[in-house]
Amino acid sequence: MSPARLAVGPEEIDHPQSFRVVNGGRSPVDVTVDRVGFTMDGTGRMVFGHDAPRSAASWLRVTPADFRLAPGAKRSVTVRIDPPPRPEPGGYQVALLFVTPAGTGEGGIKLDRAIGTPIYPTVPGPVDTSVSVDGLTTPSGFTTGGPVDFTATVDNVGTVHRDFLAPRGLKVDVNGYDVPFPDFTLPRGVGRTVTARWTNPPFMCVCHATVSVSGTGGTSRRSVTLVILPLRFLGALLAVAVALYVLAWLSRRRRRARVLGETRASRARDTPAQEGCDAPAPSGGPPVRDGRDDPARVGGEG
Known part of the structure; x- marks a missing residue:
């Protein structure tokens, strides 16, 4: 039909x-x-x-x-x-x-x-096309991603029915994006709650959404703010950053320990052994022996 x-x-x-x-x-x-x-x-x-x-x-x-x-x-x-x-x-x-x-x-x-x-x-005669937008909401003011639903309450307060049919249907303006509501007709004296789904929102934003309807009595408008923040993705990035930081810290620590060990070993090789070494002679004279390896003294002791 x-x-x-x-x-x-x-x-x-x-x-x-x-x-x-x-x-x-x-x-x-x-x-x-x-x-x-x-x-x-x-x-x-x-x-x-x-x-x-x-x-x-x-x-x-x-x-x-x-x-x-x-x-x-x-x-x-x-x-x-x-x-x-x-x-x-x-x-x-x-x-x-x-x-x-x-x-x-x-x-x-x-x-x-x-x-x-x-x-x-x-x-025929004078008519009033006024419509009141009484509310615009989202499930919450914060989401981690799409899709996002916008729900509006619209009341026909005029004297004639109002058609909201594409391409001139009711829309949500979100940061320059148009999110259309399904087609509907609002008889005189009737209110209705309608929902629009934003299927492809941006990855991250502070979004300002507005619904407005013009009529004989002017324009009725309602707005809502929505924050889109991909916490799971940011959490994964944070975990990767922490892991990279820990790996870099461990690498620096191992490199520092290796350098310190090599420095100590080098110092040990450059320092003369004290036992069995000649003491320096006073005033630049010949070295003073400690007598333990003097053959005459050894023989006398015998």
């Missing part, structure tokens, strides 16, 4: 809109087209209800509302929007439900299948 969603501007609200329904199965199906109001929860899930705020369910005229579709066949469904007299300007929402019976399930329970298509009509 296409289109999957439809935004109808003020200049198009009186024009008929067309949807195409295709039976991609192998059996004929009976299709019933219903209209129901809806809103969205904080995760973007559609919540249907006939009492949903700003519902335009009673404005739609669908042709045909019931039909049978053969296998592989296609069918166009025309929708006309007929607002009541003097409606309040701004945005409304309604969902077309294409319902097909799916037979009987366990216990004899009949199960129907339905595909919902949101329609966002805007009534």
Whole structure:
């Protein structure tokens, strides 16, 4: 079924809109087209209800509302929007439900299948496109590397729905990098929390991230600071540096010990032995013998 969603501007609200329904199965199906109001929860899930705020369910005229579709066949469904007299300007929402019976399930329970298509009509007149960014966070202000998730809370405080679709979708500006959020639509009066993943952050940085949205009331902006520091890599570098320092210190110590040993050995070789050596003669005379090797004295003692 296409289109999957439809935004109808003020200049198009009186024009008929067309949807195409295709039976991609192998059996004929009976299709019933219903209209129901809806809103969205904080995760973007559609919540249907006939009492949903700003519902335009009673404005739609669908042709045909019931039909049978053969296998592989296609069918166009025309929708006309007929607002009541003097409606309040701004945005409304309604969902077309294409319902097909799916037979009987366990216990004899009949199960129907339905595909919902949101329609966002805007009534002519002054509108407010203001959006408030109420928060921007990361799991923590510090990480050792990517990927990094940024989570923003966005509230539609204006009077019309806001589309955040690529290439003009909501983005996080991180030090000049654009990190896009997934496509989403924010109905009037609805808030939503969305997350963007930065898959390739720089190796190391003090990053300043900002999300900003402009509207009638000005620009709403939120920022957060993120520090990326690869502690494991730095720890490995520190361990290598310490190991190199220890090896250099041990090498210097061994070299110093070797030099000291060689110096001592050299001094020992250069110093004369004291035992059996001649004492120097006084006043430059002949050396004075100690008498132990005098032959005459030796003989006399005998």
